[in-house]
Amino acid sequence: MDNNHFPEAGQLIQSGKPVHFEGPLSTVPLLQKCFTPSDGFVEDSGALYDNMSIKQYLSFFAGLSGSKQQLDSAVEQMHLADILKKKISKCSDGEKVRLRIAREISKGAEDFFLVNPIAFADEESKKIILGWMETFYEKNGRLATLSVSHRDTCICPGGHYEILEEGIRCIDQPEVTDENPDLPVISKISVSYNEKTFLFNPEEIDYVEANDGKVYVYVRQEQYLGSYKMSELEEKLTKFGFFRCHRSYIVNMQKVTELVKWTRNSYSLRLIGYGKTDVPLSKGKIQELRGMYEF
Amino acid sequence: MKKFCTLLKKDLWTFCTHKVICAITLIPPFLAVIFRLVIDDPDLVLLTCGLFNMVLSSVYLHPLLIADEKARGTLPLLFRSGVDENLFIGAKAAASVIQDIITAMVIFLISGASLSLLPGYLLFNLLIMATLLPCGLITAVFAKEENDTHVLSTPVMCIFYIPPVFAAWTSIFNAASLFLPTGAVGLILPALSREYGYREVSLMQALALCLIWFAAGIFVLYIIYRKRRCFFISSDR
Numbered sequence: 001m002d003n004n005h006f007p008e009a010g011q012l013i014q015s016g017k018p019v020h021f022e023g024p025l026s027t028v029p030l031l032q033k034c035f036t037p038s039d040g041f042v043e044d045s046g047a048l049y050d051n052m053s054i055k056q057y058l059s060f061f062a063g064l065s066g067s068k069q070q071l072d073s074a075v076e077q078m079h080l081a082d083i084l085k086k087k088i089s090k091c092s093d094g095e096k097v098r099l100r101i102a103r104e105i106s107k108g109a110e111d112f113f114l115v116n117p118i119a120f121a122d123e124e125s126k127k128i129i130l131g132w133m134e135t136f137y138e139k140n141g142r143l144a145t146l147s148v149s150h151r152d153t154c155i156c157p158g159g160h161y162e163i164l165e166e167g168i169r170c171i172d173q174p175e176v177t178d179e180n181p182d183l184p185v186i187s188k189i190s191v192s193y194n195e196k197t198f199l200f201n202p203e204e205i206d207y208v209e210a211n212d213g214k215v216y217v218y219v220r221q222e223q224y225l226g227s228y229k230m231s232e233l234e235e236k237l238t239k240f241g242f243f244r245c246h247r248s249y250i251v252n253m254q255k256v257t258e259l260v261k262w263t264r265n266s267y268s269l270r271l272i273g274y275g276k277t278d279v280p281l282s283k284g285k286i287q288e289l290r291g292m293y294e295f
Numbered sequence: 296m297k298k299f300c301t302l303l304k305k306d307l308w309t310f311c312t313h314k315v316i317c318a319i320t321l322i323p324p325f326l327a328v329i330f331r332l333v334i335d336d337p338d339l340v341l342l343t344c345g346l347f348n349m350v351l352s353s354v355y356l357h358p359l360l361i362a363d364e365k366a367r368g369t370l371p372l373l374f375r376s377g378v379d380e381n382l383f384i385g386a387k388a389a390a391s392v393i394q395d396i397i398t399a400m401v402i403f404l405i406s407g408a409s410l411s412l413l414p415g416y417l418l419f420n421l422l423i424m425a426t427l428l429p430c431g432l433i434t435a436v437f438a439k440e441e442n443d444t445h446v447l448s449t450p451v452m453c454i455f456y457i458p459p460v461f462a463a464w465t466s467i468f469n470a471a472s473l474f475l476p477t478g479a480v481g482l483i484l485p486a487l488s489r490e491y492g493y494r495e496v497s498l499m500q501a502l503a504l505c506l507i508w509f510a511a512g513i514f515v516l517y518i519i520y521r522k523r524r525c526f527f528i529s530s531d532r
Contacts, residue, residue, distance in 0.1 A: 037375055046368030049305075051312040063301040064376045107376060 008168055009144075009161075010034040018136045018143040018158030022150050022171070027163050028115055031146055035113050039142075040104030044116035047100065050089035054080055054099055057088060058106050065107040074105035079128050094125025101129065110141040117145050118152050121276055127262055133157055134263040150211040154246060154280035157265045162212075171247055189236065191217045191224035198224060202240035206271055207279055208233055208250040221273055243289065245269060245281045259289075298378060299386055306360060306390035315441065316359055323348035323398060327405040337408035341416065343460055344402050346480055349420050350456045352395035353427035355448040358435035360387050366440035370527055380526055384432060391431070392424050419480070426476045426505040427455065429512025436519055436526050476505045 012019045013034050021031065025044075032041060049057055058080075062071045075081055078098040083091070091099065097117060104112060117133075118126050134157050136143040146163075147153045153160055153171070160171040188199040206218045208226065215226035215233065226233065234244045237252075244250050251269055258270040260278060267286055268278035281289070310316055327344040334340065361384075364370050373383060399420045403413055430451060438444040458471035459478045472478030479501035520526060 041375065043368070043372075047372045049367065049369065051309075060301060060305055061376055064298055064373075064378060066297065066377075 009163075012159065012161065012168070013142055013144045015159075016140075016142065018133055018145075018156070019161060020145045020147065020153045020156040020158055021161050021163050021168075022147055022153035023163030025115070025146075025148065028146060031144065032113060034144070035111060035142075038109065040101075040107070040109030040112040042097070042100045042104055042112065042114040042117065044097075044119065048088050048096060051087065053085050053087055054091070054095075055084040057099065058102055061103050062106040067106065067108040070108050071106045074102040077105060077132055078102040092122050092125070093120035094122030094129075098125055098128060101132065110139075112141065112143050114143075114145040116147050116149075116152070118155065119147065119149060123276065130155070130157065130262040130266050134265060137265075150209070150248065151278060151280060154248060155262065155266060155268055155278060157263055164213075189217065189233070190227045191219075192227065193222075193224045200224075202237050202242070203252075203254070205237070205242075205252055206255050206274070207252060208237075208242075209279075210248040243285075243292070245279060245285050245289070247282065249279050251279055253293075299382055299389075302378065302382065302386035303389050303393075306386055307393060309360065309363070310356075310390065310394050313363065316356060316363070319351065319356060319359070320394060320398060323351060324401045324405060327402045331405055331407065337406040340406035341403065341408055341412070342480060345399060345406070345416065345420075346459060346477060347456060348398050348402055349395060349423040350427065350452050350477060352391050352398070353424050354431045354434065354451050354455060355444070356394065357387060357391040357428060357431035358438060358448055359441060359444045360390065361432075361435035362438045362441050362444040365438070365527070384526070388428050388432075391428070392421070395420055395424050422501070422505055423476060426509045426512075429509060429516055432526070433512065433515055433519070436516075474504070476501075476508045479504060 009021070009031060010033075021027070035041065049060075052060070058071055058074065059068075062068045062074075075084065078101055080095075080098060080102055083095065086095075088096070088099065097120065101112070101114070101117075117129055120126070133143060133145075136158070143158070145153075145156055147156070150162075153162075162169045162171050187202065189202060189205060191198050191200060200217070200219055204219050206220070208230070209216045209218065210230045215228065215230060217224045217226045228236070230244075230248070230250065234242070234250055237250060238244075241253050242250050243253050251271065255271045255273075256269050257272055259281070260268045260270060262268065265283050267281040267283075269281050270276070270278065310320055323344045326347065327340055330340045330344060331337075364373070374380075396417060399417060400413075403416060408416075431448075434444060434447045434451065438447055455475055455477045458468040458475055459480050460468075462469040462472040462478065516526075
């Protein structure tokens with residue numbers, strides 16, 4: 001990994017807006033260098049005393065940093081008041097992440113760096129954490145996150161970037177497309193899987209995702225590698241009831257069952273057969289969707 | 296001071312709540328009960344179980360406390376929370392000493408030995424703890440997690456414990472115990488000297504031996520620190 005584009009990451013973090021990176025965990029030490037040791041760092045695993053209760057754990061770290069005044073605020077921000085006496089070993093993954101964030105708040109940190117902050121299934125915790133991230137628009141503090149999952153990166157409110165070998169790419173920017181000659185009307189979409197080529201009717205497709213420079217087509221909960229660019233697929237599939245809900249996602253609106261609102265600026269869509277898998281919905285696309293479906 | 300007390304309180308609480316550490320801490324008193332029932336010789340109970348407790352606390356439990364933090368991934372977190380290595384090591388050492396003294400008193404009461412031996416016995420405990428804590432720290436530096444501690448500490452424990460206990464029975468162990476700080480157990484158990492033929496040890500001899508071992512431990516730690524610039528890699532920034 002070339003270190004040259006980490007000053008660029010540092011500039012993005014300094015911009016004041018929450019920034020969310022998609023990248024491998026090996027980039028954590030490099031991104032950490034954009035923060036000082038006194039800033040909040042929330043790891044994605046470990047660093048917990050399982051035999052302690054949540055209250056004991058927070059009091060311990062508040063005692064170490066000498067700032068017990070922040071403890072109540074931390075508990076309130078992470079909604080931990082009801083589970084203060086719960087043993088950490090019995091907490092869900094989402095509660096543990098909230099506890100780690102509360103720990104950093106109770107230490108008096110104003111700037112935060114989180115690793116995989118919403119990589120768990122617990123919806124309530126996701127909502128609390130995303131709501132807390134939203135508050136950074138009004139606060140002076142800096143917030144940066146690193147997620148391994150493209151989906152999780154896109155759901156977080158703020159700027160979205162992908163860390164690649166060659167540099168940092170903004171996921172939010174519109175794709176630069178070549179001028180296309182008129183494409184023939186095709187009602188089959190070709191995809192590949194295990195060196196085999198499949199042709200699907202558009203109605204069979206659940207959603208399309210762009211990630212790591214590739215396009216993936218999801219059909220009946222199976223993932224296939226698409227042969228087209230996102231813009232091409234958007235053009236082909238719109239007339240079949242598909243909607244480009246995000247820079248990286250096109251969904252079949254026939255398969256959408258739920259619009260999930262996490263915060264004022266963070267939404268996602270849920271599809272039939274995909275359980276709690278969230279397809280991010282951009283802030284800019286919400287109005288468009290409202291206009292189309294009158295809700 | 297406040298940070299030290301916070302860390303110390305947490306470490307003492309770990310002795311009570313961490314299943315493995317708690318179980319190991321209770322082994323010497325448990326053995327003392329067994330020995331008292333079987334042998335009913337206070338001095339022999341103090342020799343076997345009391346000495347076992349001293350060696351266990353300094354060479355086994357002390358590094359286990361540190362390895363537990365490594366295994367949980369809490370070391371980097373503690374260092375980010377304003378705890379430096381000296382404070383961390385100091386708190387762990389203090390917790391080990393307190394645990395040792397409490398367990399030592401329990402063993403003393405179980406043994407039924409004469410109360411006149413208690414001050415000397417506790418002072419000897421402190422002396423051995425101080426001498427062997429650097430040894431325990433060396434183990435902690437190299438152990439990545441708890442299993443490593445079990446593997447590294449057990450032979451060290453055997454070296455410091457077995458020769459003094461069996462010194463009266465074999466000449467090899469008798470000779471070996473001359474060079475070990477725990478071999479000075481005859482200092483506090485003169486009754487053993489008379490009955491079991493342990494060599495008598497003067498206070499100066501015992502102190503000199505402990506000082507040599509302590510200095511050796513500190514020297515090794517100094518070499519490690521010079522090479523690594525820290526004791527625990529995660530604290531290096």
